[in-house]
Amino acid sequence: MPLTLTSLGCASALPTRDNYFTAHVLNIRGRLFLLDCGEGTQLRLRQLGISMASIEHIFITHLHGDHVFGLPGMLSTMHLLNRKSPLYIHAPAGLEKMIAFYFDFLGEREPSFPVIHVKVEADGLAPVLDTDTTDVYAFPLNHSVPAYGYLFREKPVRKSYPRSVAYCTDTAPRTEIPSWIKGVDLLFHEATFLEHDAEAAAKYLHSTARQAAQTALDAGAGQLLLGHFSSRYKETPAFLAEAREIFPNTELSTEGRTFTVPRRFILKEAE
Secondary structure, eight states: OOEEEEEEEOBOSSOOSSOOBOEEEEEETTEEEEEOOOTTHHHHHHHTTOOGGGEEEEEOSOOSHHHHTTHHHHHHHHHHTTOOSOEEEEEOTTHHHHHHHHHHHHTOSSOSSOEEEEEOOOSSSEEEEEOSSEEEEEEEOOSSSOOEEEEEEEOOBTTBOOOEEEEEOSOOOOTTHHHHTTTOSEEEEEOOBOGGGHHHHHHHTOOBHHHHHHHHHHHTOSEEEEEOBOTTOSOSHHHHHHHHTTOSSEEEOOTTOEEEOOOOBOOOOOO
8 A cells, every 4th residue: 555755856946957846746545645735746756657536635825836736737637627626725815815716707607516625724733634544634834925835644454553744834943843743654744945055045945955954853753755946056966965954854855756655563472
């Protein structure tokens, strides 16, 4: 039963020739969740052979364009394909205005399928979704607009430990985050800047690779994935080197990479 996280892109506010906007697909035992939806997301899904019809829930961290501008195109494609099943978009307040404007602009009274905005609000770790495979929680980030991270916890399966994934972007360091995601198996954390640009990171309320690594270390995470890289940097290996000084089990969540959280079996105690 798989638990994987696939990167659709790793750019921040400005795309590059080689990088799409940051977005991911989380697969928990065959149930797919889309995490953020920047411009080009539906194209990346098609390139990677991931069916949009299989996505029931989209989780939006915040309403900056590089995280939501892919929604209109995706909704249009779903409508053209005559989708019927509901689509739940978990996002901060305000997204409903964007959705209403879009369908009004199209001249469609109603899309072919229900689009349900689930408003996300959280002062701490707050439950937002309960499915047959997964419990999902939101928690506040530290950014220039209301922004939320998400913690996905697999429901227990016989003879194995439940697995977990946390998704944190965009955010400057926040002291409570490690406690909210304590012991997470896989942490995706933005690393918009390198440490020598820490002043810019603080100004725009983003994180450096070193700060992301410190969050992973403080949380006792199993593995750290970095993404949301600023276009000012032409090469990304420096992000990996900087983070690994603090947290060795770090990888770059670049386009098309898929990361697996292995199942850990509970060993029967000797009698």
